[in-house]
Amino acid sequence: MIDNQPKYEEVSEKLKALAHPQRLCIVKGLIDNKCNVSKIQECIKLPQSTVSQHLAKLKTAGIVVGKRSGTEICYQVNDEKVKMFIKMFFDE
Numbered sequence: 456m457i458d459n460q461p462k463y464e465e466v467s468e469k470l471k472a473l474a475h476p477q478r479l480c481i482v483k484g485l486i487d488n489k490c491n492v493s494k495i496q497e498c499i500k501l502p503q504s505t506v507s508q509h510l511a512k513l514k515t516a517g518i519v520v521g522k523r524s525g526t527e528i529c530y531q532v533n534d535e536k537v538k539m540f541i542k543m544f545f546d547e
Contacts, residue, residue, distance in 0.1 A: 465517075469537060472516035477501065478509045483545055485519060486538050489531040 473479055480499055484490070496506045510530060513519040518537050521528040532538055 469516045469518060469534070472512050472518055473537070473540075475509070475512075477505075478513055479541075481506070481509055482513065482518060482532055482537065483541055485530055485532045486541055489529050491527045491529055495530070 473482065477499060481495055484495065484498055488494075492503055492506050492510065495510075496503050499506070501509075510519060510521070514521065518532060518534050519530050520533045521530045523529075532541075
């Protein structure tokens with residue numbers, strides 16, 4: 456029997472969200488620099504609508520949050536465990 460089933464489901468959803476190469480790239484970029492959709496779009500060369508869909512998936516998984524600043528929304532990674540996970544793979 457699996458103990459703490461809700462926790463396993465939560466972690467599984469975060470890992471699923473991170474399992475996409477473009478979302479992984481977005482998260483890595485947001486750990487280094489908070490930014491808005493336009494800046495993310497410029498960096499990863501995807502249409503704004505695609506970036507927004509990826510951000511929605513990451514927000515649903517509890518990985519990123521958006522904070523409004525005037526007319527812009529600035530995104531950042533708000534999960535410290537995800538930050539450690541990403542750094543484990545990308546820091547040399």
